[in-house]
Amino acid sequence: MTPVLPAGIHLVDSHCHLDMGEYAADLSAVLERALAHGVTGIITIGIDRDSSLAALELARSHRCIRACVGVHPHHADQVGPRDLEDLAALIEGHRDLVVGFGEIGLDFAKRYASIANQHALFARQIQVAKELALPVIIHDRDAHEECLQILQDQGPLDHGGVMHCFSGDMELARRAIDLNLHLSLPGIVTFKNAVNLHDVAARLPLDRLLLETDGPFLAPVPFRGKRNEPLYLIHTAQAVARLRDQDLEEIARQTTDNCRQLFGYDFSRAGTPSP
Numbered sequence: 001m002t003p004v005l006p007a008g009i010h011l012v013d014s015h016c017h018l019d020m021g022e023y024a025a026d027l028s029a030v031l032e033r034a035l036a037h038g039v040t041g042i043i044t045i046g047i048d049r050d051s052s053l054a055a056l057e058l059a060r061s062h063r064c065i066r067a068c069v070g071v072h073p074h075h076a077d078q079v080g081p082r083d084l085e086d087l088a089a090l091i092e093g094h095r096d097l098v099v100g101f102g103e104i105g106l107d108f109a110k111r112y113a114s115i116a117n118q119h120a121l122f123a124r125q126i127q128v129a130k131e132l133a134l135p136v137i138i139h140d141r142d143a144h145e146e147c148l149q150i151l152q153d154q155g156p157l158d159h160g161g162v163m164h165c166f167s168g169d170m171e172l173a174r175r176a177i178d179l180n181l182h183l184s185l186p187g188i189v190t191f192k193n194a195v196n197l198h199d200v201a202a203r204l205p206l207d208r209l210l211l212e213t214d215g216p217f218l219a220p221v222p223f224r225g226k227r228n229e230p231l232y233l234i235h236t237a238q239a240v241a242r243l244r245d246q247d248l249e250e251i252a253r254q255t256t257d258n259c260r261q262l263f264g265y266d267f268s269r270a271g272t273p274s275p
C-alpha cells in the first residue's frame, strides 16, 4: 500500500530518467499514478545529447515535468568541446523547460570512461552551468574527494546544485553544504542496512534536503529490485520522516519548497498531466 499524502501536500521527484526504455510502454499511467497520489513534480535528467533532447520533449508536453540537460561521466570519452557548445545552445533555446545542468560528475565505480576525461568534462560542464546560471546535478560514485575538489576549483556555485543519490556520510554532507549544494536522498534510505544514510537523513538540515527516485533504478522497500517510478517517492519520504521523527507532511512541504528555490519552478502548482 502506498501511503497517502494529505490533500494539498505535494512531493517532487528531483531526479528521474523518464525517457528510459523501462517507461516506454506505460509512461502516461506512471505519471497519472504519481499525480493522483501527490507526486506533482518530476525532474527528468539527461545523460547525453539524446536523453537531454528527450527530457526537453517531456517537459514541453507536461507541466509537471521539467528537464535537466547534461552529459553523464559514463560518456566522457565521446564528448568534444563542440558538443558542449551545442548543449548550451539547446538550453538557451529552451530556458522555460530547463531547470538544471546535469547529470555531470565522476563515476569511479564503473569507469566506462577514462578518469582524465571524466575530470576534464566535469570541470568544463561546471563552467558551462555557471555561465548559464543553472544549478548543477552531480553524480558522484566512489569519487567523493575528487568531486568536491573539482567543484571547489571551479569557484563559488552561485546557483547551487545537488549531490544526487547522496551516498556519503554527515561530514561529506557538511562539506557539500559549504559549497552551496543540496543533498538528494534516494530509495536506498529505506533499506535496513543503509545505516550511514539513515544517519544523514536524520541529521541533515531540512532546508538542504531533496528526495528522488533515480527511477527506473533503486526502488525503495517494498519494491526493492523492481522498476522504480515517481509514485514510490512517497515511501522514501515516509522513511525520511520516520528517521527524523517528523511528519510526512512537514518533509513533503519543505522538500517541495527546496525544489522551488533551487530549480526556480513551483511544482506544487503543476499538478496536471498536460501542459
Ligand SMILES: [Zn+2]
Pocket: 015, 017, 045, 103, 214
Ligand atoms: Zn541519474
